[in-house]
Amino acid sequence: MRSFEKGKVSILTPCYNGERFLDRYFDAICKQTYDKVEVIIVNDERSTDNSQKICLSWKPQVEARGYEFRYILQKKYKGVAGAINEGLPYVTGEFLIWPDCDDTLMPTSIEKRVDFLNKNPDYAMVRSDYVAVYDGSPDIIVGYGSDGADVENEDIFDNLIFEKTFCTPGCYMVRSSVLFERIPPGGIYWENCGGQNWQLLIPSSYKNKVGYIDEPLYKYFI
Numbered sequence: 188m189r190s191f192e193k194g195k196v197s198i199l200t201p202c203y204n205g206e207r208f209l210d211r212y213f214d215a216i217c218k219q220t221y222d223k224v225e226v227i228i229v230n231d232e233r234s235t236d237n238s239q240k241i242c243l244s245w246k247p248q249v250e251a252r253g254y255e256f257r258y259i260l261q262k263k264y265k266g267v268a269g270a271i272n273e274g275l276p277y278v279t280g281e282f283l284i285w286p287d288c289d290d291t292l293m294p295t296s297i298e299k300r301v302d303f304l305n306k307n308p309d310y311a312m313v314r315s316d317y318v319a320v321y322d323g324s325p326d327i328i329v330g331y332g333s334d335g336a337d338v339e340n341e342d343i344f345d346n347l348i349f350e351k352t353f354c355t356p357g358c359y360m361v362r363s364s365v366l367f368e369r370i371p372p373g374g375i376y377w378e379n380c381g382g383q384n385w386q387l388l389i390p391s392s393y394k395n396k397v398g399y400i401d402e403p404l405y406k407y408f409i
Contacts, residue, residue: 189363189373191279191281191363192281193281194301196221196223197224197278197363198227199275200212200229200286201229201231201267201285201383202228202230202242203233204235205288206238212291213245215291215293215294216292217248217254219294219297219298224297225255227274228259229260229261229273230261231270232262232264239260246258259274271375271377272377275373276374281364282300282362283360283361284357284359284360285356285383286405292404292406293406296405297360299400300360304398307398310341310398311391311392311396312360312388312391313360313397314400315402315404316358317332317358317405318403318406318407319331319332322409332358332405332407336351336352336353338352338401341397342396343388343392343397347389347392348389366390370387
């Protein structure tokens with residue numbers, strides 16, 4: 188049975204041709220107000236830009252922040268689901284988040300979600316609202332995750348299946364012990380290259396309570 192380091196948060200992020208976004212992604216991570224973090228980034232070997240160079244260039248800054256840094260080169264194309272699957276064996280944190288490399292976390296994003304889960308040990312996950320913006324105008328909010336979504340229900344299993352709520356990855360934090368108990372092989376199905384968010388969220392939410400923080404702690408770039 189896997190063990191996880193108490194208080195540590197694992198950030199697992201897939202990357203494919205993320206050159207344009209990686210500086211803002213890593214900058215947001217380094218500005219987090221929470222101190223116990225490991226960063227696991229999985230870059231697809233088929234990336235044709237400078238993703239690898241940029242990822243590795245941030246290693247000193249991430250480590251100077253006091254965070255652990257692991258770079259994985261995915262040598263066979265398996266899509267986003269495959270990249271997540273590639274990184275799951277390296278997760279050592281008590282809590283897990285999996286933001287996309289073209290989005291960013293608000294500075295208190297990790298701290299507030301860890302605080303919620305520490306205060307509510309009977310909850311398997313917690314999620315927050317998010318803001319949607321366009322790349323060209325990142326300061327102009329064009330939508331919220333809570334728009335038209337059911338955020339009141341703490342049993343989100345059915346809502347995820349029937350898409351009555353959002354599954355935006357960077358909004359969720361799950362207890363690693365719960366996730367890996369629910370996916371005993373320690374991985375997800377990757378052969379269709381997608382569907383990774385549902386594969387992580389649906390098992391973790393089954394007969395489990397999911398908290399909600401009514402504050403945008405994630406910025407989703409359209």
